[in-house]
Amino acid sequence: MRVLVAGGTCDLINRLIADLKKNGHQVYLLTGARRKGDWYEETFVRYDFPYDEPNMHEVFASVDPDVVIYMGAFDAHYTWEDEGDASAYLGGLTNLLMAFARQKRGRFLYLSSECVLLDAHTETVGEDVRPDARDDKGMTVGLGELMTAGFHHCRNLDAAVVRLNGLYHVPSSLCEVRGPIERMCLSALNEKRVTFHEDTTLTGLYQADALYFLLNLVSREGALRQSLYQIGSMARTPEEEVAALVCKSCERYGIQDVAPQGEGAQASEVLLGNDRFEGEFGINRLVPLEDGIDTIVHTMSQHPERYQGEPARREGENKLLTLLRAALPFVESVAVFLLVTWLRQTFGGTEYLKYIDLYFLYVLFFALRYGQQQAVFASVLASAAVLVGNFHQAGFASLMGYADYLWIAMVFAFGLASGYVKDQLTKRDEEADEDHEYMQVQIDDIRAINGTNVRVKDSLEDQVVSEVGSIGEIYGITRSLDRAEGIDVLFRAAGIVEQVLRVNDVAIYLVSNDKWARLIASTSDTARSLGNSFDYSRKREMYATLADHNVFVNRGLEAGLPLMASALYEEDQMRALVCVWGIPWSRLTLAESNQLAVVSALIQNAVLRANRLIELQRSQYYIPGTSVLKKEAFQRTLAAYKNAAEHNLVTMDVIQIDRPRRHAKATKTASAATGLLRSTDYVGVVDGKVYAILTNTTNKNNQMVLERFRSEGFIATEASDES
Structure with a gap:
């Protein structure tokens, strides 16, 4: 999946990027500032643009992300000491949400925390509690939650708020020390004492656990069920007990004479309930607080120079x-x-x-x-x-x-x-x-966006030439269509789509009467799940997309529809459908739909060429004035169907139709028989005998066809292999 991560550099965002890459996702980064010197974990493409960038929609159009993750409450760009932070935060978030809404696809995850709630909450806070903080950060982040939820409900977008409760981590330097647990460990290292507040409790969610649960939200197939999730340890630990754990770890790693020191009580951290997340995804791992503290103290003891202070950043002129x-x-x-x-x-x-x-x-x-x-x-x-x-x-x-x-x-x-x-x-x-300067910035931004697009193109160029499913290989595979004739083109086409898209479930339907789609070739039972025929005009969403000459992508995983579908046209008339199942949700992307569009276009040309050839040579294939195949044409068609049946591309049966007494010639018998069969069945005359190929049928349907012929006065039997 393509994941766009937006936020200032910090340990959380860099670990998130690293975990996303480990899970096979293609990560794009929006830094939110023009500081190109800030260090981040390496990503596929990096955009050094502020959140209020006027060309943000161009960034989204360039990336076409499947998931957008905005760091929100954990964004390192905002210190909340500047009066302008609140307006800049909300303005940037609005721009991101508008660009995401314009994309009309994907998922938006907004990271929040317990800072949006008052410390007065003594009981576990459920997901239905609205933000009620009074400080600048809490109110602003809370407004961001409401904005995200508004886009979810009002615009029907897959956008969700994720509150991480009591997040703590192993800080890489002094500037990464933020939470109370990290400050206790730092105090033990530098001051030989651990200060705690009496009658005060903490909640602790280890960063590695938070990222693991967050990846569940990223990789979830289909739309999320809720607009807000809370993730936490669901446990309160007294600060005095936390201080004791810190002292214990210090003693283990040779930091001597560290003593706990109590102070007056203060408000405890808010405890968030995670019923929604646990019910939908499950909470199947949590690092114990003792182990997390032990890891922090061990890291600090190994690299004490990182936590002894660093030059303050210069924030203005002297x-x-x-x-x-x-x-x-x-x-x-x-x-x-x-x-x-x-x-x-x-x-x-x-x-x-x-x-x-x-x-x-x-x-x-x-x-x-x-x-x-x-x-x-x-x-x-x-x-x-x-x-x-x-x-x-x-x-x-x-x-x-x-x-x-x-x-x-x-x-x-x-x-x-x-x-x-x-x-x-x-x-x-x-x-x-x-x-x-403003126009120059816009030009530079457009150049940067175009430059990243060029780099992406260059990095994927080898795939376009050599990988399975590439345009070059598609062309090579479809050359086999040139050697096929008639119905055999569609049989080979099913195998080509199967190979190019790396799936096992492909079906090709012929369209008749601008309404009914009748199965011609399929590669599995799943591909035959729509039946031998169906009224595709009733599949309104798919029909509307195909009618506009676009590829249909079933991103909502709606039952009764293929995951992807494309149509073959002749003079703007829909002639055939190519339906595909078995594609992972993560591959329901623009690139995959483009591959299907290219394959369909090549198949379409081959099918039209074969149909035109049949029309030109109709007198050679059909008995004049009828839809009855001559001997050679019928035998060639039968051989194509038998070969396709051996490769599990089609089911078929052959019946023999004897002439009733009132008919003197086999041609008349065959011509009358065509009126009792489907448009996808074939009738032919071989050595004075009339045969019919029943395509994509079952034994039950065969018996129904035989009874239909008998009721009309014909003598119909299943043909033997010898005949």
Whole structure:
């Protein structure tokens, strides 16, 4: 199966990927971020896209996943310390669900935990209890549960929530230590004490067990029965007892002088009931808590350096650098202001600078360089310098003139206007850059999707050329059809479909009267389960799919229908059906249906070619004016049916029909007999005797046919081998 796993890197997602690969699934990864440096377990294809990627439907169309697993409550991208985590989480989940719904197939599994429930639940919580948490993470993950359930009920999708209760694991490093059990083991290693809360209980579900049960949900054939499952150990263990188990394991592995230390009581972990999952799948394995703790302590004791601390991630620029960057324009403005003031005082009266207003140019320069903010700051400095200089020269009298104030107004007006223009140009450039960056990201994403498609194509190219069921081998196998004639084409076609699709149950039906399908060839009793004939127009879902020239795939495993079916056409008229059973649910995929479509197309060409040849040579095969085969044609058809019967492709019988007294010629007898037989039966005249081949019939049906002939005045008997 193709499984798309979505989530940030952590031990849980990497172990999940590894287990999926071990079970033969083809794993695709959606990282949820553009950080290509994050390490993940190797997957078939990796997409470094955020969850809100506008082209998410293209990712789903490229992967065409049978199962999607979203890490949900265990997604390492969300620390729940940022106020934007909740909106980003719900927005990304909505985008994933919409892309999944657009696909209209597959299964969506949303991983949740007991965090969606209040700690006030003292009794075992059943699957029918709705999320009621009050913290940011609990409320957000709970809303995700409701969204997933809504898509399940309202859109009739195979989507389910999976709550994992009290999950704990063997952390690979300090940053993987999250749950209370892992923290107790870490405290024993680093602090030589194990802190526990009195009158407090824990639930423990070992990660390996959780993944084992999760794989049951992934591999389940048919749609899941429920929209929510809970998986847990169904056991409460006092923290004091957990602490004792940790101390016992520490002593076993040489970590000495570790002592338990009790603290005040706190709320116990919520215990989730798993009745639905146990009833549908069974809980047939659980690692004891003692063994799980022992494994954690042993790993920590073997690699203590991994748990001694690590450099904290840098989450933003240094505050000092940010402050200096913001203050740099002001420092630059002051420095240039001092330079201009010195030039004005030193050279202001010279012939070169007499008619140049240096302060005005200074304001204009910073307005055009930084915008309105620096224009105002520069204007304030320049105005202050002019007023102070004039005051020193003429005293208070200088403050009474309007010329300086007119100059100040002009400086502010030009500075603000120039700064406004600069701000607008900057804003326009930033918007253009943002649009360009956005479009570039979309182009890069499309290129990445296309690149993965190319890599997938390249990796499967050898299969297309050489594997059993490949197009190259299909072509080679169907060459045998060129050597077949008439009905023998359909017999060989059944064997070809059986070989290419690697199944044992194939049936080919001929269509008559645009309604009835009559069995021609079958490879097993299962392939004959629809009977010798059936009204295929009543199989509405299959009929509608085949009428649109598509391959029918019975993904719902509905009884009374083949698992896959394809039709053979002649001038848009359905002439034959190819029905297949015995395909595992995991192989009911687009690739498998495409194989059947290719095989059907090749068979169709061969069948049409044979039919056209029969029509062109009808005078050689049939007695003129009748549907009665001549001797050679009848013997050839009989030989084809006997050979097919030896290979269990058909059941058949031959009867002899003697001429009634009122008929003088065998031809007339044979022509009259055709009206009492099915369109798939054959009548022929051999050495003056009339014979009929009854196809796909039983002894009971044979007797009914004989009685029918006798009631019409014919003398009908089973033909002997000698005759």
